[in-house]
Amino acid sequence: MKMKLIKTNAVLIVTMLGTLMPVSAQGQFLKKLKKSVEDKVVKTASDKTDKLLNGNGAAASVPDAKPGRVSDNKTSQSEKVDKKAPFAVNDQNILTFKAPSKDFRDVVIQAHKGLPRYGDLYFLRGTTTPTMNKAYEALLELKFLENTFKALDRSKLTKHQNISGDLEKKNSVFAQNHLLILARETLSDEKLQEYFCDSEAKSPCNFYNSAGERSRVSYWGGTHNNEFAQNRSYTKFIKNHYGTLQTWSNSFYEDGSQIAYFVARGTVAEKYDFGNKGFWIVNIFSIGGDFILHKSNFMAYSENEKTLKNYSKKVFLPVEPTAAKAFNLIERSPVFVVFKVKVTPNVTSPTHIAWEFEMEDTIMEFYKDSPLSQKMGESDIRTIKFKD
Amino acid sequence: MKHILFITAVLAFQLIGWGQSQEKTFDPPTADFISLSLQTHMGKLRFGVQDEYFLKSDGTYVSSRDDEYFERDKQFSHNNASRHAFVELLKMRFKEDMFEVMDRDFFTERTQNMYEKDLKSYTAQQHVLALANALCNKQQSIRFFCNPKEEDCASGFLQEGYYNEPRSIRPWGGRGASEFQKLRAYTNFAKEKFPLVEKWAKTLYSDNVLEGYYVTRTNLGTYDFKSGGYWLNTHQFYNQGFLLRWYGLQPVNSSERKLMHPNGSSILFKMSPEVAETFSEKYQKVYLVFDVTGNLNGLENYRADQLKTTFSLNSPVIEIYSDDGLTQKVGEINITTMVAKTR
Numbered sequence: 001m002k003m004k005l006i007k008t009n010a011v012l013i014v015t016m017l018g019t020l021m022p023v024s025a026q027g028q029f030l031k032k033l034k035k036s037v038e039d040k041v042v043k044t045a046s047d048k049t050d051k052l053l054n055g056n057g058a059a060a061s062v063p064d065a066k067p068g069r070v071s072d073n074k075t076s077q078s079e080k081v082d083k084k085a086p087f088a089v090n091d092q093n094i095l096t097f098k099a100p101s102k103d104f105r106d107v108v109i110q111a112h113k114g115l116p117r118y119g120d121l122y123f124l125r126g127t128t129t130p131t132m133n134k135a136y137e138a139l140l141e142l143k144f145l146e147n148t149f150k151a152l153d154r155s156k157l158t159k160h161q162n163i164s165g166d167l168e169k170k171n172s173v174f175a176q177n178h179l180l181i182l183a184r185e186t187l188s189d190e191k192l193q194e195y196f197c198d199s200e201a202k203s204p205c206n207f208y209n210s211a212g213e214r215s216r217v218s219y220w221g222g223t224h225n226n227e228f229a230q231n232r233s234y235t236k237f238i239k240n241h242y243g244t245l246q247t248w249s250n251s252f253y254e255d256g257s258q259i260a261y262f263v264a265r266g267t268v269a270e271k272y273d274f275g276n277k278g279f280w281i282v283n284i285f286s287i288g289g290d291f292i293l294h295k296s297n298f299m300a301y302s303e304n305e306k307t308l309k310n311y312s313k314k315v316f317l318p319v320e321p322t323a324a325k326a327f328n329l330i331e332r333s334p335v336f337v338v339f340k341v342k343v344t345p346n347v348t349s350p351t352h353i354a355w356e357f358e359m360e361d362t363i364m365e366f367y368k369d370s371p372l373s374q375k376m377g378e379s380d381i382r383t384i385k386f387k388d
Numbered sequence: 389m390k391h392i393l394f395i396t397a398v399l400a401f402q403l404i405g406w407g408q409s410q411e412k413t414f415d416p417p418t419a420d421f422i423s424l425s426l427q428t429h430m431g432k433l434r435f436g437v438q439d440e441y442f443l444k445s446d447g448t449y450v451s452s453r454d455d456e457y458f459e460r461d462k463q464f465s466h467n468n469a470s471r472h473a474f475v476e477l478l479k480m481r482f483k484e485d486m487f488e489v490m491d492r493d494f495f496t497e498r499t500q501n502m503y504e505k506d507l508k509s510y511t512a513q514q515h516v517l518a519l520a521n522a523l524c525n526k527q528q529s530i531r532f533f534c535n536p537k538e539e540d541c542a543s544g545f546l547q548e549g550y551y552n553e554p555r556s557i558r559p560w561g562g563r564g565a566s567e568f569q570k571l572r573a574y575t576n577f578a579k580e581k582f583p584l585v586e587k588w589a590k591t592l593y594s595d596n597v598l599e600g601y602y603v604t605r606t607n608l609g610t611y612d613f614k615s616g617g618y619w620l621n622t623h624q625f626y627n628q629g630f631l632l633r634w635y636g637l638q639p640v641n642s643s644e645r646k647l648m649h650p651n652g653s654s655i656l657f658k659m660s661p662e663v664a665e666t667f668s669e670k671y672q673k674v675y676l677v678f679d680v681t682g683n684l685n686g687l688e689n690y691r692a693d694q695l696k697t698t699f700s701l702n703s704p705v706i707e708i709y710s711d712d713g714l715t716q717k718v719g720e721i722n723i724t725t726m727v728a729k730t731r
Binding site for chain 2 (some may be wrong): 057
């Protein structure tokens with residue numbers, strides 16, 4: 001709809017052949033053409049940015065000529081100007097994974113200090129930049145469940161019936177469901193119309209809810225469509241986009257693991273401890289979100305890590321009395337604990353990945369607020385104090 | 389001919405004896421206490437799984453009809469008592485605040501609500517009772533723990549060569565002792581002997597670091613023909629034993645982390661199928677030996693009254709033996725080059 005700016009095939013190819021992306025993640029053929037299209041790309045990209053800034057609002061960002069990850073630098077900020085997001089802090093706290101072509105949209109997730117933010121996220125509708133967590137997770141699963149995807153039936157939709165016992169068919173059903181999620185989450189608005197809107201519908205389908213988030217995407221071929229149209233839509237998608245998605249997914253977790261920040265939400269356990277000069281924090285891991293990471297996959301190696309994981313003990317955060325007063329905390333005030341972790345996927349079944357993580361840094365940072373802007377202090381896991 | 393047979397038999401018997409390592413003896417500050425005899429391996433203390441003494445290196449057990457049975461039994465009794473006493477002595481350094489406020493003239497009664505100071509004194513007195521039971525020789529045991537009005541102290545007490553079972557804690561003054569006898573026994577020990585115990589405890593590894601070998605055991609399991617060996621699962625390693633536990637190992641590098649993966653890892657003990665067939669008929673268990681540095685980190689808590697220990701590896705080589713006496717070495721695994729898998 002709004003993205004009908006670019007129509008010629010030339011531009012399509014140009015955008016697909018990302019120029020500034022890490023070489024390792026791209027296919028060989030892309031590399032060859034890279035040089036020749038570089039100049040064109042720069043021009044197209046700036047043209048599009050201009051158009052976007054001149055009135056294309058919340059819907060989605062324009063696919064740029066830069067697939068792959070772009071961290072919170074000027075580029076992503078300038079593209080991410082959003083009328084609904086008044087706080088600059090939001091723009092610094094996202095990571096944008098550029099779409100590999102204009103058929104897809106950028107994948108945005110929250111970040112902390114330039115690395116992915118997992119665990120408890122900061123989401124406030126209309127305030128924080130919209131993120132595509134499902135798309136991100138689905139892309140990771142596409143990469144690491146590659147053995148399951150080998151069973152994908154590319155020529156037809158596998159029926160749900162008659163699959164008992166045959167792992168191959170089960171895997172195909174799973175893979176096809178997974179691709180449906182990926183298509184819903186990652187396709188550009190234009191392509192979404194193509195694959196998920198009945199061609200005979202009188203008006204274009206609306207895939208957005210009132211908050212401007214994509215949510216109302218139905219099945220292949222659109223609502224009320226017959227199995228022939230569904231199959232046509234599915235096979236066309238496979239033919240045109242599956243390879244691109246696979247290549248894109250391989251640009252994530254490049255060496256098989258990812259350094260990230262795991263944010264846990266705890267609470268202040270009791271009033272300020274004047275004897276020890278600090279706060280006792282409790283319930284880390286038991287409340288709070290679990291984007292990608294969950295306590296159960298925390299690989300605890302040292303004694304203190306094991307205590308932190310396995311016992312619901314209070315942990316100590318040293319804070320000077322004057323600073324503590326300024327933070328204005330009471331019992332049960334939330335506290336956000338940030339761990340720098342190394343995340344490694346462990347494929348535990350054909351359909352499930354356990355995202356195991358271990359501490360990459362012994363420092364735990366404590367923040368007062370969910371956007372992680374007010375740091376209270378830090379503790380070292382090697383020397384941290386516990387109490388019952 | 390008969391003569392030669394006899395000599396070989398004697399030689400073989402002696403070899404079994406020599407195979408076992410010399411024990412490390414800690415002499416008591418007074419002859420009223422027992423000496424402590426701890427097992428060693430290659431000259432250093434042995435932690436974790438201990439030599440039970442009854443398993444011969446050929447895989448058979450010493451039977452109660454064998455001549456050496458009572459000798460082994462007494463050796464075990466001494467070693468068992470020594471290990472217990474050693475740990476009780478080590479725990480003292482983490483209870484200094486309790487011994488400081490311990491009432492040495494009267495018993496501290498246990499009540500529903502206690503002041504911190506009284507709770508400490510009470511806990512310390514319990515520890516003193518444990519120490520007295522663990523450390524006193526036969527003569528002193530009779531003095532503090534036998535009630536001549538109720539029992540026959542001369543004959544019915546400890547048999548010669550045997551030591552007090554760690555689990556049996558006799559009450560002050562002996563069975564059925566009056567409150568006067570009880571208090572007399574306690575105060576006599578607290579004033580005469582306890583200062584010696586305190587001093588002794590301080591001389592033992594005062595930096596809280598103990599060098600030695602950690603021994604664990606595991607079942608061989610099923611032979612894996614594809615990989616050509618047995619998978620030894622770290623989650624099935626025996627986790628109890630003297631002073632150190634398997635899960636107390638603190639990994640410091642990536643190969644040690646592989647070994648200590650929280651989901652458990654399996655390491656490959658390579659063996660050709662021909663060797664494995666005869667080996668598995670004889671042995672179902674193997675003993676793994678790690679060269680380690682142990683650390684004492686305090687007490688678990690008041691009630692559990694257990695030493696918190698951790699250890700780190702001094703060498704990447706795991707020695708593997710087929711007997712608990714560690715005389716029959718059957719292989720080695722180097723953890724930097726080991727084949728390992730996690731769940």
